[in-house]
Amino acid sequence: MPELPEVETIVRGLRACLPGRRIRQVGLSRAARARILRTPAREFVRALEGASVADVRRYGKHILLRMARAGGRKADTQPGSLSSHFWWIVHLGMTGQLICEPSGREAPLHTHVWFELDVAPASQPPPRRAQNRDVPGTPEPARTGGNACPTVLRYTDIRQFGRMEIAALREEAPGDGSLPPRLERLGPDPLAISEAEFARRLRARKASVKALLLDQRFLRGLGNIYADECLFRAGLHPAASARRISPRRAASLWRAMRAVLQEAIAHGGSSVSDYRDARGRPGAFQQRHLVYGRADQPCLRCGARLRRAVVAGRGTTFCPCCQRR
């Protein structure tokens, strides 16, 4: 499942191939129109076709693509339409994949949105030897380099829990203040929050610590895998009430969270079932999970049998010996 480390890995991959590219054509499945797109399909296609990617970044588990549209002048005159820059926002849900590859390969099953890409006009170098164009029979000089080959970006999603939308970007807004309100309501990034702020937010809540780690309004980016891994490494019982966690344990959880996420990013994320990076490759961190997916196996720290329980409505694996309330 794509959580923070998986989305970060995908974003880094997309950043290596997308900026400077222009979307020539957009294709949509029936399921994409019915469920995945949160922007009306006509509006979605009209915004993206002809637009080019300026920047790719991660926001929690969301992928934010800052899009640029040449000749924004026309759009500015149309009420309600997008200006020269706008957001294209992707959430991969449970099984979403965003894979960039040379066109020609057959689209996999459950491909719901696809984008034919070419090179944005602004990034094309002007022809050096213009006189060639005037010589009959001289072919256009082929553009060389990885950025020139025909490319397709495909969104595939077996369970169709992913979401995609277009949102306005107000360039005058400070910081990320231009994001849609739904995203503005999310909590801080787990890799950016300070230890003191994390402890303060924990103390203010009485829900189970596992429920909070999964709550995107508390912290943006953790999911079931990394919540379990963080709690084990911090020696915290998943059902422990957050407000009862000692300052020492809160500090330990903060450190565990940063260590696990950074280690997972370094290994390209966890491929439990469907996750693939922007080039279609699996991650390797699943081999280093200490608890997730290891129920009934011995704890790698103390040897006790790892238990499985439902906490905060989610399957939770923990060590009854190392993780006390």
Next chain:
DNA sequence: AAGATTACCTGAAGGC
């Protein structure tokens, strides 16, 4: 109002 529960999806796995 915070916390808990459920619906949305498809594929894999287990029972009979």
Next chain:
DNA sequence: TGCCTTCAGGTAATCT
């Protein structure tokens, strides 16, 4: 062999 049920979980809507 094949049909049925259950489970997996991120988010949003609904309930207590």
